[in-house]
Amino acid sequence: MTIGEHDLAFLVALTQAPSPSGYEQPAAQLLRERLALSANTVKTDVLGSVHGILCGTHPEGVSVLLAGHIDQVGYIVTHIDDEGFIAFTEIGGLDPGVLPGTELDIHTTRGPVRGVVGRNPIHGLDPHSDEYLKVTPYHKLFIDVGFGVVQAKERIAIGDPITFVSKFTVLGGSRVAAQAFDNKVGAWVAVRVLEEVKAAGGAAGDVIVAGTVQEEIGLRGAVASGYSQNPQIAIAFETGVATDYPSVDKRRFGDFSLGKGPHIARGANISPVLFKLLVATAAKEQIPYQVRAIPCATPTDANTLQLTKGGKATALISVPTRYMHTPFEVLDLDDVEKTVRLVTRFILSLEPGLDLTPW
Numbered sequence: 001m002t003i004g005e006h007d008l009a010f011l012v013a014l015t016q017a018p019s020p021s022g023y024e025q026p027a028a029q030l031l032r033e034r035l036a037l038s039a040n041t042v043k044t045d046v047l048g049s050v051h052g053i054l055c056g057t058h059p060e061g062v063s064v065l066l067a068g069h070i071d072q073v074g075y076i077v078t079h080i081d082d083e084g085f086i087a088f089t090e091i092g093g094l095d096p097g098v099l100p101g102t103e104l105d106i107h108t109t110r111g112p113v114r115g116v117v118g119r120n121p122i123h124g125l126d127p128h129s130d131e132y133l134k135v136t137p138y139h140k141l142f143i144d145v146g147f148g149v150v151q152a153k154e155r156i157a158i159g160d161p162i163t164f165v166s167k168f169t170v171l172g173g174s175r176v177a178a179q180a181f182d183n184k185v186g187a188w189v190a191v192r193v194l195e196e197v198k199a200a201g202g203a204a205g206d207v208i209v210a211g212t213v214q215e216e217i218g219l220r221g222a223v224a225s226g227y228s229q230n231p232q233i234a235i236a237f238e239t240g241v242a243t244d245y246p247s248v249d250k251r252r253f254g255d256f257s258l259g260k261g262p263h264i265a266r267g268a269n270i271s272p273v274l275f276k277l278l279v280a281t282a283a284k285e286q287i288p289y290q291v292r293a294i295p296c297a298t299p300t301d302a303n304t305l306q307l308t309k310g311g312k313a314t315a316l317i318s319v320p321t322r323y324m325h326t327p328f329e330v331l332d333l334d335d336v337e338k339t340v341r342l343v344t345r346f347i348l349s350l351e352p353g354l355d356l357t358p359w
């Protein structure tokens with residue numbers, strides 16, 4: 001199974017759909033349209049999370065929720081000054097160091113307004129100043145949209161969301177770069193797994209895709225999705241840090257490479273039963289994988305999903321990704337395809353009535 005043109009176009013479209021936390025509607029729309037082709041039901045909850053269900057074939061089939069958050073990190077307009085410059089701050093965790101000299105799109109009710117993040121030219125910078133030596137904080141950054149104050153206020157509203165302009169870019173081999181692979185690739189994987197399970201004749205239990213909202217600001221959508229969908233198993237798909245580029249301390253952050261298969265997380269947030277089954281599936285199907293130790297609650301939807309109602313058996317599977325939360329996140333499409341295959345085979349192998357209690 002390689003990633004076909006049609007499926008790749010869906011991934012590209014997701015990465016280009018502007019959807020900072022709280023403003024996920026463009027990504028939700030794409031997810032609904034795609035799920036409508038394969039799921040038995042597609043519904044959107046009041047927070048904006050999308051749920052697509054492929055019904056199981058056995059009365060005791062184990063239900064599996066596949067969570068891929070559809071929000072992304074971004075920015076928000078906080079103020080328009082008397083000269084028409086735009087003040088803004090972050091939605092989610094973003095390093096302001098990536099911003100000076102870049103383009104941003106402000107998403108207004110009348111469409112995007114392009115702007116650039118201004119920066120003092122080298123000619124006027126004192127080489128001993130903080131401005132030269134340190135990262136400029138958000139409250140000192142500004143967006144220049146070219147308008148004066150009257151036009152700026154006419155076009156742009158306080159609270160409008162902002163995203164990078166960076167486009168989906170094909171690099172060498174099967175590597176690609178784009179903004180918001182975190183976590184459009186996770187949502188994409190969830191949909192593709194449902195489609196592959198359906199193509200294989202369906203699973204014993206329900207398979208539920210949850211395109212969750214507001215993950216980047218506190219794993220919020222998944223709280224409601226876990227409760228409303230109430231699955232027996234919940235798997236969160238994510239991007240996971242790769243450490244295979246210069247300057248990363250592997251003793252500190254682990255040894256994770258692009259092209260060596262998905263991360264399977266292990267630790268308190270992960271059901272030991274699911275971990276064992278996933279690793280066994282990978283071995284049987286000869287799919288490479290990388291184990292990622294996470295000793296505490298993971299900063300992912302798996303965290304809140306695990307604690308839903310009486311508790312859920314949770315797993316976390318991540319596509320290794322470089323430079324997360326920057327304008328160009330880099331991953332390997334080969335890892336993406338392997339993630340789909342691993343979880344599809346895992347779901348198809350689940351026995352009806354499976355006991356998920358750790359013994």
Ligand SMILES: [Zn+2]
Pocket residue numbers: 069182183215238239
């Ligand atoms: Zn994420």
